[in-house]
Amino acid sequence: MKLETIAKPGKPNADDLVPSRYALSVGDLDVLVISDGVLPLPTETMATNVDPAVRAAWFKDMFVGPDMFDWALNVLVVRSGDQTILVDAGLGGQFSGFPRAGQFPKRLEAAGIDLASVTDVVITHMHMDHVGGLLVDDVKQRLRPDVRIHVSATEVAFWDAPDFTFTSMPTPVPKVLRSTAAQFIKEYRDKLKTFDEECEIAPGVVAKVTGGHTPGHCVVQLNSGGERLTFAGDALFPVGFDHPDWHNGFEHDPEESVRVRVRLLQDAAASGELLVATHLPFPSVGHVAVDGDAFRWVAAFWDY
Ligand SMILES: [Zn+2]
DSSP, X not given: OOHHHHTSOSSOOTTOOSOOEEEEEEXXXXXXXXXXXXXXXXXXXXXXXXXXXXXXXXXXXXXXXXXXXXXXXXXXXXXXTTEEEEEOOOOOSOSTTOTTOOOHHHHHHHTTOOGGGOOEEEOSOOOHHHHGGGGSHHHHHHSOTTOEEEEEHHHHHHTTSOOOTTOOOOXXXXXXXXXXXXXXXXXXXXXXXXXXXXXXXXXXXXXEEOOSSSTTOEEEEEEETTXXXXXXXXXXXXXXXXXXXXXXXXXXXXXXXXXXXXXXXXXXXXXXXXXXXXXXXXXXXXXXXXXXXXXXXXXXXXXX
């Protein structure tokens, strides 16, 4: 994933008319954000605890909606020394109705990264849009047999008997989430490396449990040469800067999710680090500023 690798991509992909990979470095770490595509979702899932008119006004101000909007799906690849780390794996192409998602395997290949070179995978949480990509036959077959899959022990335990009491998801979703998580455990049980509070995946790469979105949800912090980047997973959504207190329908503990989000945004604003999140618009690389009682997203100027 050094720049010379990026400059020699795999097969050119004539279908890709928009940028789908973005490379940057964090100290000695090489980082690549890859778009898995987009997932259309009802806007009402983005704020379940506010007046629908208030929610509609926010989306109108953002020039998206009114009923559906495209949720971005970003996957991170990090190279630290001789380790290549994948953070999440996108939705996969096996779910009908999402033809524009599940792009990450071909885009990884187009970026010159062989799935067989991946030594570690970090799963922020076991929702289908984060583990689904690992359930695609072609991906399973190309991953090396000794790949390590890091996920929090709390997350694995949670999906034994997941609680959807406080979620507000479209009808078939809880059932599909449950079966996808079960399938993930079944397929990868012998490769799982579980951790409690945090885990150093590689030099400068640490996974840290936050809870909230799911009880075992983790973020991934990169720290090298005085530079920092946090991959926030699903601790943060596009509405979260203006309205960190808005509950998201996919959060299993919405109130804890708010606390996690506010802390994450405060830390990012104070440190000036880069932030990337799964569902912020690609490439989702930017900084956080404090804006009164809320926050402001400051997209990074692209580095060419
Ligand atoms: Zn997600």
